[in-house]
Amino acid sequence: MDPVIATREVVKHFGGETGIVDTIFQNDPDPVRAVDGVSLEIDQGEILGIAGESGCGKTTLGKLLVNLHDPSDGDVAFRGTAFSEMTKSDWREFHQDVQMIFQDPFESLNPRFTVFDAVAEPLKINDIGDGYDDRRDIVIDSLEDAGLEPAETYLDQFPANLSGGEQQRVAIARALVVNPDVIIADEPVSMLDVSIRAGVLNLMKELRDEYDLTYVFISHDLSLIRYMCDRTAIMYLGEIVETGETEDVITNPKHPYTQALLSAVPVPRPDAGRNRTRIEGQIPSSRNPPSGCHFHPRCPDYIGDVCEDVDPSMREVGDAGHCATCHLYESDEEDEPVPDAAK
């Protein structure tokens, strides 16, 4: 079966065009390489986590997946058909099947729309439902799915009257109302308080089980990634550096960057003595990423010129499609580089 969404070496660069000022001053601006060659496949019914620090390109990748950005190079495919080859009716199907949940529910809900207006809007756009009464029933079902009960009492509320958790549930109801297959969720709980967050996460898991939904869960918080995701991809400077089953990636990280990232995550227990892998320096600019492996200037396991000269391909480093881009694992001859990343 085709993956629901697949990317092949997708690239998104921002800027880099030369305007008149640049011509006069002979500037040659480098583009920001937000996403720099990412291949991944998302299967029906799975939760794929995309994790990394700010500026690593995870949000841009999410937007590429829902066609909110045009790729600069490479391609994204929906059910085996590349975006560039999709027909108008393919797009109609796509816009209904793929929905997005954003970080800040208050920003993503129109303050002048009632809950009913907000959730019914995708129905109007996709021409679903027959008249007000029918749509009202669909909206109520969707609000109940999102855990807003009794749903009738929410219909005429404005977002400002709802708590953050309720607002995010409205955003989830709005995504659910058109019966999507895939939901791209970009930091869906990072604006919510701890005591509310777990409820939204559990709701998302329950909905996945009930409707066989597929999620792409984008987050900087690896504890949440471990809780939510079946598979995880770790990004650094626009590239995926490690991917695999979440448990493998979190408990047995192979890429030195993943190891450093994980060792920096604080744990909510005072007795936990963490082994810290400290790394030096800061994330380089994505206008001008380092040669070879982008992580080599900060890497505690730097092994020599190869790190500076050769861009490491994605290779298998463990079980069940656990892959990483690191020269540490090249010397082992059994580890043939695999051409397709994130298999």
Added chain:
Amino acid sequence: MTLLDLENLHVRYSLDGGNVHAVDDVSLSIDSGETFGLVGESGCGKTTLGKSIIRLLDSNGYVDEGTIRFKDTDLSELSDPEIRDIRWAEISTISQSAMNGLNPVYKVGDQITEAILRHQDVDPDDAHERARSLLERVGIDAARADDYAHEFSGGMKQRAVIAMAIACEPDLIIADEPTTALDVIVQDEVLHELEELQDEMGISLLIISHDISVIAETCDRVGVMYGGKLMEVGETEDVFENPANPYTMGLKNSFPDIERASGRLVSIPGTPPTLQNPPAGCRFRERCPFAVAECADAHPPRYDVEGDDEHESACYRIDRLDEMQAEAAEVATWTQ
């Protein structure tokens, strides 16, 4: 030795439609050289508490009752100029938006120099030299003293703010969400830096955060706030390993742990109370699975937790702690 002692502190904000009781009868003390963590969700009053100590509240906020004893002085009785002398020199702050608090048109080194000159009688050249060595101390190349804030990364800005906070060798630093805007790797570095400085200089730290893992890793003692009240206070290990307040138990259940493939995260039902007209009785009563009729009478006083030193919890049902802890571990307790 007690450095800071808050007694029955009440802080209010006056609004058109009444007032908000943001800090409601909070008493706590911080010893010299200690790291005290204040943890709670947004709107629980933790930031207000921190600001009230050195009178940095917004103009409609005021300390209504209570004493803020710092060493031998009640800070709430001092005049504004007297408070200004204490700020930075004896109590400094690292605020949530500190990274944006650096002045964009001054060189970073000059800003630190200015803080030193404002509070200490030293030669400007010496002060400048000290600013450079402070930057070195927090891991920034002294040559960067002549850079502007926009030339610094987020982590460097926060380090520069820390350098400024320790410039006059204060006794207490109030750090409000010092690492919330930072990525994990940088957060780890900055927290480590703070710990080192504290060991070295014997500074007391009040760390205010919503992130219980940051608090668990850095603090000696911890206070848990909810709805303007201090619900539980004690040594960090006691509070996290032997939580004695239902709110703390719920908070622990809802927080993911990277090192444990935990079962289900459980959220606390309901939402925090508004502080404009807080409900009578225990603040947590409406969300608490263990609430009984007595809880509606008045907010409970803090009771000692048996077996632990200086571990207190504001809960009427503390005598049945073992039962509550056992039940709190069950998902069904919170989902009914």
